[in-house]
Amino acid sequence: MYGNSTNIHSNSTINLKNLYISTFFLVDNWGAVTLSEALRVERKQIRKIWDLAWPVMMAQLLHTLMSIVDMWFVANLGDVEAAAAGTSTSFIGVIHVIPFLIATGTIAIVARLSGQENHESIASVAKQSMFLAMTIGIMVQMMAFLNLDSILKIFGNADLVVMTQAKLYITIVLVGIPLFFFNAATKALLQATGDTRTPLIIFVIMNLLNIALDYTFIIKLSWGIAGAAWATTISESVGFILMVALIYKRMFKGRGRASIGSFRIHGETCIRILKIGSFSAVQMMTRPVTGLIIYGIVLSQGVEAGAAFGIGGRLFNFVFIVLMGLGTATSVLVGQGLGKKDFDEVEGIVKQGLKLSAYNMILFAIPYFILPHLLIQQFSENQEVIRIGMQYLRICYMGVVFVIFPHILGGAFSGAGDTFPPMFASLVGNWGVKIPLAYGLTRIWHLETMGIWIAISLSVIVEGMIVIHYYKRGRWKQKVF
Secondary structure: OHHHHHHHHHHHHHHHHHHHHHHHHHHHHHHHHHHHHHHHHHHHHHHHHHHHHHHHHHHHHHHHHHHHHHHHHHHOOOHHHHHHHHHHHHHHHHHHHOOHHHHHHHHHHHHHHHHOOOHHHHHHHHHHHHHHHHHHHHHHHHHHHHOHHHHHHHHOOOOHHHHHHHHHHHHHHHHHHHHHHHHHHHHHHHHHOOOOHHHHHHHHHHHHHHHHHHHHHHHHOOOOHHHHHHHHHHHHHHHHHHHHHHHHHHOOOOOHHHHHHOOOOOHHHHHHHHHHHHHHHHHHHHHHHHHHHHHHHHHOOOHHHHHHHHHHHHHHOOHHHHHHHHHHHHHHHHHHHHHOOOHHHHHHHHHHHHHHHHHHHHHHHHHHHHOHHHHHOOOOOOHHHHHHHHHHHHHHHHHHHHHHHHHHHHHHHHHHOOOHHHHHHHHHHHHHHHHHHHHHHHHHOOOOHHHHHHHHHHHHHHHHHHHHHHHHHOHHHHOOO
16 A cells, blocks of 8 residues: 555556646746747738738838929929929928828728628718719819919019019919819828739839929920929829729729719718828828928029928938838728727737838938938039038938827827827927927027927927827727717
8 A cells, every 4th residue: 555655646646747847848838839829920020011011111211202303304494493393392382291180081981891791881981082082172172263463472572583483383283283182182091901002013113204394395295394283283183084984994894974863971980081081181281281381491592402401301211211101001901900899919010110200310310410412413513502402411310210100109099090199299390390490499599400300300309209109008999980
């Protein structure tokens, strides 16, 4: 009996030891599997982001190259034309962000419906979105036409010749504004369903056409700055035709006529789209509206300053190519993730988006800090323009580094339908910091253009800090609309 008891005890000890060893290795293997799984999940998330982001980046790259080529053609006409083009695009830039009123709400709603695979509701939202885009586009166009002289007074006592050229450019570009609104809304629809590649093909065609028309109208036909404006309007019209054909085939499966015939305005859906998009539109308009005021302050420093600001602004567009793609991908994936209630996936997407954005900012620090003179002198031989442009790129980039937070975290907020925090951050940064500081540093402390660049840089830093604060609170994940 005793001997059996001893054997039992011995066997129990061995079993406990084996259990302990097995448990140890189980934990160890579990840890290894977890690490491996985490890396696999990260790679999967990066791949998801990249698959959606790269077509947006390519479209943005082509648009940026087109705007650079456009500026190159215009700048070769003279510094006055370059300043006029910069002034015009500052105003048109304000109009170009108004479609976010429709696009942001559309992406938030359609992305969630896409995550739930509710295709019938997606088609319904698409019709309301396109209706809103054309209606609001026409309203904005008419208001701009009727109030253009008053609007141009924002630039203060700017050179009269510059303002005359700017008015000509703006008047022509306004012709295609409703089409621009429609193109922006339909692009958002496709992106929200996870298709960012097809719109890329259309925008490749548009941008190549724009460049070809720039050459024809400005160089061959000597239309001057009006040629650049007509090139933009005609390419937008071609884009509209192609987008209509695409939506007819893709969204309505070739049953567009029946859909149009049965179309009814659905007030509740329209209000949902506009409610989500309203804060986003205010946020997106804040930067270009304050940019108009900043441009007025810059022009008060001379035509050379205006030319440098216009050229430098076009060059800065390259920084935002990757950020635009990552921000759009973040917005879509967050919306789809919340539709599936997969919060871990959502947070992982945001984390990877920030990481990729940081790499982008490190890359572009090299040309803007070390080689700014080589960039600016491609557009002007005027040494004063080059000096001011170099100063602009270097000082502003120190703040622009923080723009990754409004873009990526802002994309998360947009995908969640919680668009108030980015708007609030933008209002504080631009109206609370940039404008008053720019006035103070130029009018009181007489720092000239350097004061303006410092104000711009600090405003972006403040905006980024506010967005981070709201993101960490986490309320955006529980947003219901």
